[in-house]
Amino acid sequence: xxxxxxxxxxxxxxxxxxxxxxxxxxxxxxxxxxxxxxxxxxxxxxxxxxxxxxxxxxxxxxxxxxxxxxxxxxxxxxxxxxxxxxxxxxxxxxxxxxxxxxxxxxxxxxxxxxxxxxxxxxxxxxxxxxxxxxxxxxxxxxxxxxxxxxxxxxxxxxxxxxxxxxxxxxxxxxxxxxxxxxxxxxxxxxxxxxxxxxxxxxxxxxxxxxxxxxxxxxxxxxxxxxxxxxxxxxxxxxxxxxxxxxxxxxxxxxxxxxxxxxxxxxxxxxxxxxxxxxxxxxxxxxxxxxxxxxxxxxxxxxxxxxxxxxxxxxxxxxxxxxxxxxxxxxxxxxxxxxxxxxxxxxxxxxxxxxxxxxxxxxxxxxxxxxxxxxxxxxxxxxxxxxxxxxxxxxxxxxxxxxxxxxxx
Amino acid sequence: xxxxxxxxxxxxxxxxxxxxxxxxxxxxxxxxxxxxxxxxxxxxxxxxxxxxxxxxxxxxxxxxxxxxxxxxxxxxxxxxxxxxxxxxxxxxxxxxxxxxxxxxxxxxxxxxxxxxxxxxxxxxxxxxxxxxxxxxxxxxxxxxxxxxxxxxxxxxxxxxxxxxxxxxxxxxxxxxxxxxxxxxxxxxxxxxxxxxxxxxxxxxxxxxxxxxxxxxxxxxxxxxxxxxxxxxxxxxxxxxxxxxxxxxxxxxxxxxxxxxxxxxxxxxxxxxxxxxxxxxxxxxxxxxxxxxxxxxxxxxxxxxxxxxxxxxxxxxxxxxxxxxxxxxxxxxxxxxxxxxxxxx
Numbered sequence: 055x056x057x058x059x060x061x062x063x064x065x066x067x068x069x070x071x072x073x074x075x076x077x078x079x080x081x082x083x084x085x086x087x088x089x090x091x092x093x094x095x096x097x098x099x100x101x102x103x104x105x106x107x108x109x110x111x112x113x114x115x116x117x118x119x120x121x122x123x124x125x126x127x128x129x130x131x132x133x134x135x136x137x138x139x140x141x142x143x144x145x146x147x148x149x150x151x152x153x154x155x156x157x158x159x160x161x162x163x164x165x166x167x168x169x170x171x172x173x174x175x176x177x178x179x180x181x182x183x184x185x186x187x188x189x190x191x192x193x194x195x196x197x198x199x200x201x202x203x204x205x206x207x208x209x210x211x212x213x214x215x216x217x218x219x220x221x222x223x224x225x226x227x228x229x230x231x232x233x234x235x236x237x238x239x240x241x242x243x244x245x246x247x248x249x250x251x252x253x254x255x256x257x258x259x260x261x262x263x264x265x266x267x268x269x270x271x272x273x274x275x276x277x278x279x280x281x282x283x284x285x286x287x288x289x290x291x292x293x294x295x296x297x298x299x300x301x302x303x304x305x306x307x308x309x310x311x312x313x314x315x316x317x318x319x320x321x322x323x324x325x326x327x328x329x330x331x332x333x334x335x336x337x338x339x340x341x342x343x344x345x346x347x348x349x350x351x352x353x354x355x356x357x358x359x360x361x362x363x364x365x366x367x368x369x370x371x372x373x374x375x376x377x378x379x380x381x382x383x384x385x386x387x388x389x390x391x392x393x394x395x396x397x398x399x400x401x402x403x404x405x406x407x408x409x410x411x412x413x414x415x416x417x418x419x420x421x422x423x424x425x426x427x428x429x430x431x432x433x434x435x436x437x438x439x440x441x442x443x444x445x446x447x448x449x450x451x452x453x454x455x456x457x458x459x460x461x462x
Numbered sequence: 463x464x465x466x467x468x469x470x471x472x473x474x475x476x477x478x479x480x481x482x483x484x485x486x487x488x489x490x491x492x493x494x495x496x497x498x499x500x501x502x503x504x505x506x507x508x509x510x511x512x513x514x515x516x517x518x519x520x521x522x523x524x525x526x527x528x529x530x531x532x533x534x535x536x537x538x539x540x541x542x543x544x545x546x547x548x549x550x551x552x553x554x555x556x557x558x559x560x561x562x563x564x565x566x567x568x569x570x571x572x573x574x575x576x577x578x579x580x581x582x583x584x585x586x587x588x589x590x591x592x593x594x595x596x597x598x599x600x601x602x603x604x605x606x607x608x609x610x611x612x613x614x615x616x617x618x619x620x621x622x623x624x625x626x627x628x629x630x631x632x633x634x635x636x637x638x639x640x641x642x643x644x645x646x647x648x649x650x651x652x653x654x655x656x657x658x659x660x661x662x663x664x665x666x667x668x669x670x671x672x673x674x675x676x677x678x679x680x681x682x683x684x685x686x687x688x689x690x691x692x693x694x695x696x697x698x699x700x701x702x703x704x705x706x707x708x709x710x711x712x713x714x715x716x717x718x719x720x721x722x723x724x725x726x727x728x729x730x731x732x733x734x735x736x737x738x739x740x741x742x743x744x745x746x747x748x749x750x751x752x753x754x755x756x757x758x759x760x761x762x763x764x765x766x767x768x769x770x771x772x773x774x775x776x777x778x779x780x781x782x783x784x785x786x787x788x789x790x791x792x793x794x795x796x797x798x799x800x801x802x803x804x805x806x
Contacts, residue, residue: 093760135759140619141714144706148489166710169619173707177629191546191618208547240609240617241710246546251545267610267617270712399638 081119081126084400086390087156088131089146089171091163094138095272097297099323099379100163103186106383107131107160110354113384117353120391123398129387136162140170147174156180157402160386163379164295165189165207165242172200177212181406185386186379189242190249200427201409203385203418205434207243210340211291211449213436214317215254217338218289221459223313230259235287235313237278237302239294240267247293247319251348252406263287272297277310290316296324307333310377314460317436322377327442334439336461341437343378343418344446346454353388354417375444385418473667478646481637488633492705494748495640499698500721501728501740502647503691508726509735511687512667513586517597519722521692522575523715525570525699527608530620532569533562533704544615556626566637567639567700574696575689582685598718605716606789619710622703639701652737654690663687667735700743724751730773733782742781 088107091100109128119126132154136143143162150156151174151216159175160167161184168187172195175182181199188207192200219229220386234255238244248265255262263285266278282290290313292302299320306316307330321339345361354360361376371380389412394400397408414421419432436448438457445455481488500522507513534543538552554562581600588596609617625632654660662683665673674680699715709715716722724747732743750769754762777784786793 075742138712140708140710141706144708145489152489164620168623169708169710170706170714173621173624176624177632177707189546189618191621194548194550195621196547196624240712242618244544245616249547252683270609303720362651 065397081115081128082097082388083130084120084127084158084394085148085154085156086129086131086158086160086387087150087154088160089134089136089143089162089166089167090103091138092133092135094136095297096138096150096163096167099186099320099377100135100138102323102377102379103163103383104133104382105364105368106185107387109367109380109386110384113353113363114387114391120394121401122394127394129390131160132156135176136167138167140166143167143170144174147171150333151175151178151180157400158182158390158405160184160204160383160390161186163248165192167199168192168202169242172197175199178328179403179406181402181409183386183389183409185382187243189246190428191242191246193424193428197427199406201389201412201423202428203389203421203432204342204382204429205432206428208253209434210247210293211251211317211436212254213434214291214315214338214340215251215258215260215287217436217457217459218315219258219260221457222288228259230261231262232258232289233263233287234260234289234291235264235282235285236262236291237264237266237275237282237294238292238353239269239272239298240270241295244268244293244298244319245293247291249250251291264290266455268292268294268301272301275301275305276309279305279311282313283309283311286287286313288314292316292318293320296320299324300329303330303334303337312462316461320377321439322375322444323379327439327444328374331442335441336458337439338447338457339437339439339444340437341378341444342432343381344435344437344444344452345376347435347452349415349417349419351414351416352389353391354384357381357417358441360417374437381418385416385421388416388418389414389421474645477641481634485630488637490748490752492633492637492640492744495637495644496698496702497724497728497744497748498741499647500645500695500725501641501732501744502644502651503694503698504725505729505734505736505740506651506654506663507684507688507692509729509733509739510660510667511663511684512670513684513688514590514594514726515597516594516718516722516726517599517601518691518695519716519718520597521574521578521695522603522699522702522721523601523604523608523711523717525574525696526703526709526715527614527620527711528570528573528696529541529566529700529703530622531614532700533559533566533622534620536562537567541613544613544618544620546618552623554623559623559626562623563704566704567697570700570703571693571697574699575693577696578692579685582688583681586681586684586688589690598722601716601718603723605712605718608716609711610685614699615710617710617712619708619714621708622706624707636701636705639704640698643694643698643701648737648741650690655737659683659686699776727770727773730780731769731777733780733784733786736780736782739780739782746781 115128119128161180163186165187176197176199183201183202190206211243219231222232238248299318303326310367315337319340345357347357350356365371393408397404422431424430435446435452437444438447446452447457662678728743728747729740733739754765790797
């Protein structure tokens, strides 16, 4: 005991002498597990999420690691590629828990994969903090070990519908005259986006004039757009992860579709500005997080600082807007750090209880979980692509710019 | 004969002991039995009857959904259960769960058998590649249709009730459900192929016109065989539903390019039209797949494609066919040796 203490204090002295990075060397490791889409249709966002996890792990390490009961730890993640397939994800989660002995999980990418993996983590009572599954259908299963740092999907485009109503009223039309066209991927996330838009539209008495599903490979929506051109709706809503966003922006441009307001998801993740330039102008993009918001925390600093440092570490993002998928993945790791420190033990059930009591201010926004496990403390914001920049236009409490309307 | 019995009893003993001997491989072994069931069932029509279906995954997917609908529908409205925006949490008692499981698995099997009886007459007018492509179309269309039925959860899929058992026991239960199906199917096939009915479907494979001319009502035989095969695939699908807990239509239930093709590859690997071929093929294939998926990640599909090419080009009769050719005496076939021929 004495020897150990002496050695520890010697190490501490050495650490001070050699700078902060040396102190990190005495830390032990907490192993997290994650099945993530590195190939398949969600590969783009799977990689965004993985980068977010890794960046957070590095930052936490630089800031002295995780202190649990006076012992310092660092995170390490075992990743497996789920190939964007649910049954594969479930098998891998099983393997992480059973064979690799993982006691804490980070989420996969997409609601669908989270839905496939959550039953497994629940079964083994393994706490999972996920950052990429937003469908409400995840939070009505009675799960006790599932926690999500992001806002649920029905909130993604709610402010777009509100904006459309406001614009109609400003023009002297009734909000109920607004017509809405919806084209979504047939998956849990986008179906919940659709459900949310329909609920909001119904509240204003708006009419849904097009309600279509994108084809399963998300690479062509020309027939839907032809219909949109004929029907001339006031609002067009498209949701289909990154690939759906890319297809929408490209083909809306190619076909010269003129709709006063177009709202989509995953603009930043698909880098629509970098890939399609002019065509992306005036698109409304829902986002979980924006680097211009005034959130901050002691690890990552402000939201703007997060973006800057992340770009410095991952140079492939230098020319792009850092997608919120990355930010929320980092936030999930931060939730684990906070929970471990509050729990003061590595016991997974104690950690689970600590996660449930999270009340954290982060660069990504406030995090506080409902009984069902979703984050109820953070709003969604809506940005518009204006001159190639993402500017927050709604809700009004966060808006930095006026919305350009109508789009032409 | 007695030697064979000892072999069978030994194999059965291994089957029963396996999950206790290798507890961390229980899930792997359960999937192995799933492969054996679907391969053996595929061989009933593909190997024994000469009708190569690429759409048997239709029965697997339909079995999953039928199992879910029976298990959930007994106690709750399925449409409310799948509603993503519901805030109410539905729970199942242990009794409800197991009743649902039994009803779901048996119901799914019977439902799929019934489906085969209905669609069989439509498809058995097709021969060769037309039958293969026709059935493939059926599976793809079914996946698309189910993914648009909101009552079944549409593209977001459907979640099963949660097992009241501890996960370690639940895994063993799932293993024995698959293994039980596999053993029953194997015993059934062993008996079935020895009956006049079995001889009739072999006759259909060898020359359907002649079989017809001999007075065999070919359509009836074909449809019934497919229906029996569908019962087992459907029941296996329902067990998978309970194993996976959450599944969605396109990638999991009606997964044409994965399990839908794998079951055919298993049979080709082991040997078409033999009793043991599908079993051995499934074991080899599953091991090959797990090894490549774990150790050659990134190249796994290339390795799999290569395997298929090698089988199709060099081992068209599969392992059993190859062995029968090289070692006929193992199969009880007596061959006059060349020396004797020379002496005579």
